[in-house]
Amino acid sequence: MMDEEIVELYKQAGDIAKKCLANAAARVKPDASILDLVEVSEAEIIDMGGEIAFPLNISLNNNAAHDTASAGDTRCFSKGDVVKVDMGVHIDGYVADTAMTVDLGKNDLLVEASRSALNTAISMVKPGVTTGEIGAAVQKEIERRGYRPVSNLTGHGLGKYLLHGIPTIPNVGMSGGTVIEEGMSFAIEPFATTGSGQVTDGPRAEIFSQISNRNVRLPSAKKLLSEIKTRQSLPFARRWYSGKSEIALAQLYKQGIIRGYPVLHDIPGSLVSQAEHTVIVTEDGCIITTA
Structure with a gap:
């Protein structure tokens, strides 16, 4: 119930x-x-x-x-x-x-x-x-x-x-x-x-979500992560943070903090x-x- x-x-x-x-x-x-x-x-x-x-x-x-x-x-x-x-x-x-x-x-x-x-x-x-x-x-x-x-x-x-x-x-x-x-x-x-x-x-991935809480050193990545955390693991779009550093997003991906969702096709x-x-x-x- x-x-x-x-x-x-x-x-x-x-x-x-x-x-x-x-x-x-x-x-x-x-x-x-x-x-x-x-x-x-x-x-x-x-x-x-x-x-x-x-x-x-x-x-x-x-x-x-x-x-x-x-x-x-x-x-x-x-x-x-x-x-x-x-x-x-x-x-x-x-x-x-x-x-x-x-x-x-x-x-x-x-x-x-x-x-x-x-x-x-x-x-x-x-x-x-x-x-x-x-x-x-x-x-x-x-x-x-x-x-x-x-x-x-x-x-x-x-x-x-x-x-x-x-x-x-x-x-x-x-x-x-x-x-x-x-x-x-x-x-x-x-x-x-x-x-x-x-x-x-x-090959394309425009949607991501947070999957871990590891620490990051890069200041721009740390700032971006603090914003992403407000999603509480729900997916987000790359374009929502397009004003931020692409390097920051790439760093979070590289460290396994976020994952991408590639477009699925037949x-x-x-x-x-x-x-x-x-x-x-x-x-x-x-x-x-x-x-």
């Missing part, structure tokens, strides 16, 4: 995330600036009383996740793009994680595959169900439309200032898995692809769709905080 005050914080974060995601998605249009969209959308989270749980992810076409605008990014959306918009909001550390796909081409069935898989998965959530059973249902919904689920991306447990915890929610069937319990909070995020069904690291020419909601498990089902 989750404390009612905590449930309310999750709901507040979810309400902001739902509204801001819809607004961000409406800004995805051919020739629109990706950097402008990201900056406006992240500012809107703050204006609405939330905090940014992670940089707004804008991942195009065969890129599945972990892309965001860089400082001075000149990229714009193009006709035909399949755009994943993935947003995270927190209130006092309690996170709402939600995503949708905006299709600027003719890929309705691909978008439907991930969305329908998400809806089916949510309908199954209740105490006693295993994550393996949920994964099997996700896989079935995606494959019956002629696509592949991305097998090495998963949904994930959420906690206070915790973005990736237990349980892991697979996008493919597996035997066993974690048994769902009342009070769990997690994000379910099916990915459907026209490609291989496996994502790999790309094979060239493929297209990936995503849908995601955050849920809290109740006695006989779940609350969707982001719907």
Whole structure:
């Protein structure tokens, strides 16, 4: 059983995330600036009383996740793009994680595959169900439309200032898995692809998070670390600190104090769709905080 005050914080974060995601998605249009969209959308989270749980992810076409605008990014959306918009909001550390796909081409069935898989998965959530059973249902919904689920991306447990915890929610069937319990909070995020069904690291990394508390000697690195610590391990964007020394960021990375999240992509020419909601498990089902 989750404390009612905590449930309310999750709901507040979810309400902001739902509204801001819809607004961000409406800004995805051919020739629109990706950097402008990201900056406006992240500012809107703050204006609405939330905090940014992670940089707004804008991942195009065969890129599945972990892309965001860089400082001075000149990229714009193009006709035909399949755009994943993935947003995270927190209130006092309690996170709402939600995503949708905006299709600027003719890929309705691909978008439907991930969305329908998400809806089916949510309908199954209740105490006693295993994550393996949920994964099997996700896989079935995606494959019956002629696509592949991305097998090495998963949904994930959420906690206070915790973005990736237990349980892991697979996008493919597996035997066993974690048994769902009342009070769990997690994000379910099916990915459907026209490609291989496996994502790999790309060369770019614009998102980072702190993973250790080692001491640093370089004054600029020490100053940057003091700012990063306020994130309490939640991810941040390189562009948020673009006025700081790149040497400082590189030093923190070299010493293993921060880690990067490379853009994840399927094979060239493929297209990936995503849908995601955050849920809290109740006695006989779940609350969707982001719907």
